[in-house]
Amino acid sequence: MKQFLASLLFCGPLIATEIIAPASTQLLAGTEFFPAINLTNGSGLTQIPTISNYRTTTHAAASGSTAWTTDAPGGGAADYFALSQASAPLPVFLLTFAKEHDFTDFIYWGYHFGNPNGNEAKSFTLEFSTDRGSTFPDSISLNAPAISLGNATTLPLDASYPANTIRLTLTDNWFENFGGGDRAGLGEIRFLGTTPIDPAPVIDVPPLVDFHLASQALLGRNLENRRRRRSRHQNPRHGLRLRLDPLLS
Ligand SMILES: [Ca+2]
Ligand SMILES: [Ca+2]
Numbered sequence: 001m002k003q004f005l006a007s008l009l010f011c012g013p014l015i016a017t018e019i020i021a022p023a024s025t026q027l028l029a030g031t032e033f034f035p036a037i038n039l040t041n042g043s044g045l046t047q048i049p050t051i052s053n054y055r056t057t058t059h060a061a062a063s064g065s066t067a068w069t070t071d072a073p074g075g076g077a078a079d080y081f082a083l084s085q086a087s088a089p090l091p092v093f094l095l096t097f098a099k100e101h102d103f104t105d106f107i108y109w110g111y112h113f114g115n116p117n118g119n120e121a122k123s124f125t126l127e128f129s130t131d132r133g134s135t136f137p138d139s140i141s142l143n144a145p146a147i148s149l150g151n152a153t154t155l156p157l158d159a160s161y162p163a164n165t166i167r168l169t170l171t172d173n174w175f176e177n178f179g180g181g182d183r184a185g186l187g188e189i190r191f192l193g194t195t196p197i198d199p200a201p202v203i204d205v206p207p208l209v210d211f212h213l214a215s216q217a218l219l220g221r222n223l224e225n226r227r228r229r230r231s232r233h234q235n236p237r238h239g240l241r242l243r244l245d246p247l248l249s
Helices: 002-011 211-234
Strands: 018-020 024-029 092-109 121-129 138-143 152-173 188-194
Touching (some): 138 152
Antiparallel strands (some): 024 092
C-alpha cells in the first residue's frame, strides 16, 4: 500500500491523449471550389471521431458538402503544384484552438471518389504558435507514406509542439502517381495531443454566504433579543406581576 501511495505522489496526474479539432478554420491562401469549412466540421465522417474510434471512422467521397478542394487553374490535365504561385498559390489554413495543447500527431481523411485521387494532398508544413498567431517559432514538414481512401492517415510529429494556433500549408499532391491532381484537396483534419493541466486554476465560487452581512445580521438579532428581554422585565403584560398590599385592597 505504501508503494502504491508513493507511486501516486510521484507520478502526478495522468494526462490523456485526445482528438483535437480546431475551433476555427480560415483559408489564408488558395481557393475554395469546395468550402474549407468541410475540413473541420465533421462532414462526410461516419461518426464524430474520438481517441477510441478515429481509426475505424471513415470519410465519404469528396463533394461540395463533404470535402475541401481548390479550383483547377491549369485545366483538368495540369498538376496544381507545377503551376506558378500567382495562378495556383500553395493552400494555407489558419487553425485556431480554444486553448493551448501539446500536439503530437496530424490526422487527415483524404480526398477520394471511392478510388484514390491525385488531388489529395501529400506533403504538409505545420507551423505552431502559442501567441494566437503573432509568431510561429516551430515548424515541421510531413510527407504522407501512401494515398488514402476512406480511413484516416496519422502522421506523427515526432515531438510535442505546444500551440493554440497552427498554420497548415499544403506543398504537394499525388498528381505523379494517380489520376487527377489538377487541384489540391482533403476530406477532414484533426490532431492528436494533450491539454496541459493549469498549474494555478481560477476557481470561481459563487458568493453563497456573505460573511460580513451574515455577521451584521447576527449582531442585529442579538441586540433585538437583548432589547426584548429587557422589555419583558419592565412590562407586566410579559409576566412581571405586581404584588398589591392586601391592606390596600
Ligand atoms: Ca469533411
Ligand atoms: Ca505532386
